[in-house]
Amino acid sequence: MLRSKSAKVSADLIPGRRILALGESLRGLADGPLAGALIEMGAVASLEDLQSGGADLVLIDADALEATALAACVKALSAMRNSPPVLMVGENLPAGLVRNLLRLEAADILEAPYSPEDLAAAVQTLLVEAQPVVAAAAPGAASRCWGVTGAVGGSGATTIAIEIAHALAVQAGKDRAVCLVDLNLADGAAAAYLGCAPTTRLADFGHAADRIDAAMLGAFVTPVSRGLDLMAGVRDPNAFDAVGRDAVLRMLEVACEVYDYVILDLPRHRRSWTLDALAGCDEVIVISELTVPALLAARAYSDEIEDALSTGLRPRIVLNRLASRMFGPAPSMTEAEKALQRKAEAGISSDWEAAAASANLGGPIAQHRPKSKIVKDVQALVESLAAQPPRRDAPAKAA
Ligand SMILES: Nc1ncnc2c1ncn2[C@@H]1O[C@H](COP(=O)(O)OP(=O)(O)OP(=O)(O)O)[C@@H](O)[C@H]1O
Numbered sequence: 442m443l444r445s446k447s448a449k450v451s452a453d454l455i456p457g458r459r460i461l462a463l464g465e466s467l468r469g470l471a472d473g474p475l476a477g478a479l480i481e482m483g484a485v486a487s488l489e490d491l492q493s494g495g496a497d498l499v500l501i502d503a504d505a506l507e508a509t510a511l512a513a514c515v516k517a518l519s520a521m522r523n524s525p526p527v528l529m530v531g532e533n534l535p536a537g538l539v540r541n542l543l544r545l546e547a548a549d550i551l552e553a554p555y556s557p558e559d560l561a562a563a564v565q566t567l568l569v570e571a572q573p574v575v576a577a578a579a580p581g582a583a584s585r586c587w588g589v590t591g592a593v594g595g596s597g598a599t600t601i602a603i604e605i606a607h608a609l610a611v612q613a614g615k616d617r618a619v620c621l622v623d624l625n626l627a628d629g630a631a632a633a634y635l636g637c638a639p640t641t642r643l644a645d646f647g648h649a650a651d652r653i654d655a656a657m658l659g660a661f662v663t664p665v666s667r668g669l670d671l672m673a674g675v676r677d678p679n680a681f682d683a684v685g686r687d688a689v690l691r692m693l694e695v696a697c698e699v700y701d702y703v704i705l706d707l708p709r710h711r712r713s714w715t716l717d718a719l720a721g722c723d724e725v726i727v728i729s730e731l732t733v734p735a736l737l738a739a740r741a742y743s744d745e746i747e748d749a750l751s752t753g754l755r756p757r758i759v760l761n762r763l764a765s766r767m768f769g770p771a772p773s774m775t776e777a778e779k780a781l782q783r784k785a786e787a788g789i790s791s792d793w794e795a796a797a798a799s800a801n802l803g804g805p806i807a808q809h810r811p812k813s814k815i816v817k818d819v820q821a822l823v824e825s826l827a828a829q830p831p832r833r834d835a836p837a838k839a840a
């Protein structure tokens with residue numbers, strides 16, 4: 442069974458293509474469905490040694506390899522800069538392996554039994570799909586990066602970052618529009634809120650940040666919905682120490698090349714990369730609650746960011762969980778602005794039911810409770826920020 446769209450590709454792209462094949466059963470394909478292709482037989486080591494551009498496609502017969510060898514194949518391909526598209530064929534393909542394989546930029550599976558036409562169609566589709574990657578990664582594409590961070594713990598930064606990212610993705614209506622990056626490397630919650638599994642292991646890069654490119658980024662992100670991808674690390678208490686500054690900044694740099702919008706869920710505590718990441722943002726949104734301690738923290742935090750960056754960037758303070766005064770002596774918006782000594786950019790209504798239900802179901806509030814006031818308020822915030830001219834003085838760059 443072909444996993445992705447059935448291939449209806451008119452141009453015959455196969456003749457002359459260099460196909461690296463793993464598995465004896467694939468040897469004769471150049472005389473059959475892949476007529477005209479230049480098939481080179483290889484092994485796991487060939488993938489480990491494969492250079493970018495060394496093959497136009499990798500074809501793997503999963504039935505011909507041991508599970509460890511198959512896992513090594515996928516690992517070698519994920520670690521490759523600009524890995525070629527990959528087609529894996531076989532019976533009873535292991536689910537975990539398939540999941541990892543499909544995280545590659547261009548990959549598909551074909552479960553046996555399949556016809557020669559199915560195979561040719563899958564190969565052609567992958568060859569076509571592999572082309573836009575280069576275009577998407579073209580440097581210089583105008584992207585916008587917004588950082589969201591909480592003035593105090595639990596103020597709603599992750600919730601609002603998710604809603605902003607979702608709203609922008611819906612507005613864009615196209616693939617690869619928005620990447621939400623959870624920079625709470627040790628214990629980020631964005632993946633759990635979205636009901637998906639985090640995949641990134643930035644720690645694996647150690648000091649080889651320059652290996653991060655668009656293809657590798659594609660293998661690391663988790664697709665959430667049309668237009669929205671999530672980059673979030675697996676839980677790791679040592680992640681902040683294990684992940685180098687260069688790896689974080691390089692990853693952000695590549696994300697900004699690939700996506701129209703990059704939304705950062707930023708931890709409050711400063712890391713070696715925090716100021717560079719903030720300096721690369723067009724907008725920094727500080728989320729505060731309507732309590733006096735949170736407002737004082739929001740004011741101090743915004744001042745700290747402004748002073749440390751000295752780029753003229755003014756964080757925008759968003760007051761979250763605005764509730765009716767009926768529920769207690771909360772400060773009014775005017776009183777809040779007095780405590781902040783600056784204007785608040787926007788307010789987001791409180792709606793515990795919608796926030797909790799969405800977190801429990803896994804997904805944005807806009808998906809599970811589209812009528813919530815939170816959704817309306819976030820939409821207004823997104824529209825007002827998107828209307829600002831892009832402003833990025835110092836794009837985040839790895840040293
Ligand atoms: N506008 C809102 N109305 C009601 N509940 C909300 C709202 N915004 C966030 N919440 C709830 O507040 C809690 C904290 O939210 P969230 O995890 O987004 O905060 P955070 O600032 O990211 O926290 P942390 O400091 O742990 O990263 C969650 O239970 C969330 O569902």
Ligand SMILES: [Mg+2]
Pocket residue numbers: 598599600625630
């Ligand atoms: Mg959070």
